[in-house]
Amino acid sequence: MVKFKSRPSTPNGKPAKRPRMAYMEDSDEERTPVKAGKKNLESPKKRMKSAAPVSGKQHAIQEQRKLLPIAQGRDALIHEIRENDVTVLIGETGSGKTTQIPQYLLESGLAGKGMIAVTQPRRVAATSLANRVAEEKNTEVGKLVGYSVRFDETSSEATRIKYVTDGMLVRELLSDPILSRYSVIIVDEAHERTLRTDILMANLKAIQQKRNKPTDRKGKGPAAALSPLKIVIMSATLDAEKFSSFYNKAKILYVKGRQHPVTIYHTATSQADYVDSALRTFFQIHTDRPPGDVLIFLPGQEDIEGLSSSIQLYANRLPQATPGVLLCPLYAALPPGQQTKIFSPTPKGMRKCILATNIAETSITIPGVKYVIDTGKCKEKRYIARSVGSGFDTLLTRDITKSSAMQRAGRAGREGPGFCFRLYTEDAFKNMPLSAEPEIRRCTLTASLLQLKCLGQDLEELEFMDKPDEENILSALAALYILGALDDKKALTKNGRDMAFLPLEPYLARVVLAARELGCVREILDIVSVLSSNSKLFFDSADQRDAALEARTKFRHSSGDHFTILNVVRSFDEIAKTETNAGKKDWCHKTYLNFRCLTEAVAIRTQLKEVCERMKIDWTASCGDNEQPVLRSLVRGLVQNAAFLQPDGSYKQVMGPSIVKIHPGSVLCDKKIPAIIYDELVYTTNIYARGVSAVPRSFIAEVPVLNHRKA
């Protein structure tokens, strides 16, 4: 039994009280409360009248919209946004920011002939919000309301409100550097400070300066024809002052109140095992509490799969009269089709239990969710620079921030009163930092630098909210130079431009371009698709390693793990010709292969083939049984991850200081090979190279950058 403190509190840590339906913050010099009532706008009644005839469901939706806290301040919000080029808007989770503001701006005519873009850090949020707002507008998604996420654009000429991932809008800068199709850009969930959000915000500032120049509006200057751009920055948990000062003291607006209360419980003591506590809390809810779906936040896929099996095991043992449990995992590596399953209605007599990473933390409303269990953990990517050209990204489990805790609690209570069970103490919550360090300060910058170079920009020159680390910039510059994306004057090369066009990590994009020259794109796409998947192909936990290696003997290739991957993909393709999904899963299970990884890789490969066609790369080009072109191509992208054998059997990095060993899960683990390349380093008791291939030393020496260094 997990013990929770009896006195519940509200999401921001204050004692619980009756939900306040007072909508706007009291007047205060720093804060601009938004009050209702500007004469130039349609009244809510009139707006309702002008809509098409509505069904019962539509009527309910429209009634619900009117009850959202933000609805009371609609006219005042429009007024403020009309008056200010940049607005920072803070409103509690569920107050209606993301779904309503774009509609208000469209209805008010403020967007003119342009589109309204609403950015989201994640695709699941962008697509589900577009669906919801299309429904509110009584239309199909893709018409008035659309979305654009990587590899999926659902919009048309008629689209006026578009939900987009921040990455897609950054990509759009490549073809339209002033984002001329948009008249309003709403940066939602800005508190997350993803690398792409920061790049976007820096660009928006510069674009606005161009588009909103007073001289241009008077009809003078070269940019006279440009329409002005409005920027709205939104979040429930934001350091408003910091954003405001970045945009030259932008107006800050506060929308207060949420439609339904969320009661928060903290554990009485800290919990040693968060997965076990989540399991027990789930069954406490399931057996004691009224109907309502449960959303559990966990750090990663492994915990999700582990907890999911445990819940299933115990649920099967419950008395027949207890409602059944429908388990729905949600994490980034899950194919998009499976991610959207969480939105399907819960069958009668069942309780849905969604086990999610922080991809469900912001923006989304999952109908039916009444209870949230927050383990207080997440995974954070962090770049560790060791020396120029030899840094690496780590993904570590850590405690969440206050912002995350509040966002997680905010996923309950969206359709009615909700409850959040925090598996940490109230003191732990109070001691959490408000928000995480921005990604720009802690992640690899290589891919972003390449994109910026394509826009004619530089990391050092662009005005960011937080400057990236000098060493990290140097590392990214060195990596791009080594890959041949930049020349020795730091200028973008033709290869660099092509690399940016491929939706892959720069080093993998370089492998594909090398394969184009060497005539082995077919083989390389098979390998690269697996390497780009969000999950690992081989299950290699230490306790099952021998059995797994035994079962996979038939795929083993003497030159290493990349050709072994190729063998697996070819076998999977063969199996897929005759087997159903269940048959494919069974085959993967028996061979200790990750079905999800292979399914995702097949989808990625299809998309890559399409991109290759657009780039006039012949993806059917194959080198047959000749291994050399494939290894040469891999070396070209992975040259930074090359290492030579030492007399003591370890390997010394060619471009870095580390001494590494071959990972025990590799097919080359007990071999002594003069030269290797690898996909990544894993830090445990030793530094291990994972995803290893044996390559002739001469292949490494022939990479132009190494020749250049020698000269």
Ligand SMILES: Nc1ncnc2c1ncn2[C@@H]1O[C@H](COP(=O)(O)OP(=O)(O)OP(=O)(O)O)[C@@H](O)[C@H]1O
């Ligand atoms: N798909 C949906 N199904 C049912 N109701 C929904 C859906 N999406 C939104 N809503 C309703 O609209 C409300 C406002 O949602 P919205 O996303 O606009 O709030 P928000 O202020 O942006 O919240 P957050 O800060 O959490 O993103 C929700 O609390 C919910 O009541």
